[in-house]
Amino acid sequence: MQENHARVYAAIAAIPRGRVASYGAIAARAGLPGRARLVGKLLGQTPEGMALPWHRVLRASGQVALPPGSRGFREQCRRLRAEGIEVRNGRVPLSRFGLDANLDRALWGLPG
């Protein structure tokens, strides 16, 4: 296990239930700014059996990264909805469920 891999896994595991984070945010949190693709690559080779909230990782746009209609795509949407996250057309409104967005809202004391 590479050091970077471990950090990426740790960053993903740190996403609270009911929230989502982007590949870029995960990479940055893992100390690898600008390397979102590395996160995607890693998840692509991650065994299904691994206990990891991989479904909470989305593109910066809020889009599910997996090919629409694929098995993984449906599984991800299913898991997200199971946590109360709204998924519409393979997209999650980051304004409400994005981890960073919610942190900002908390800091500014704005309503959700």
Add this chain to the structure above:
DNA sequence: GCTTTGACGTATG
């Protein structure tokens, strides 16, 4: 070694 290939991101029009 060089080229291609990604579960990506930002800038620009």
Add this chain to the structure above:
DNA sequence: TCATACGCCAAAG
């Protein structure tokens, strides 16, 4: 909102 261009870098061939 959609498309294109470019940056990024580890793996695989």
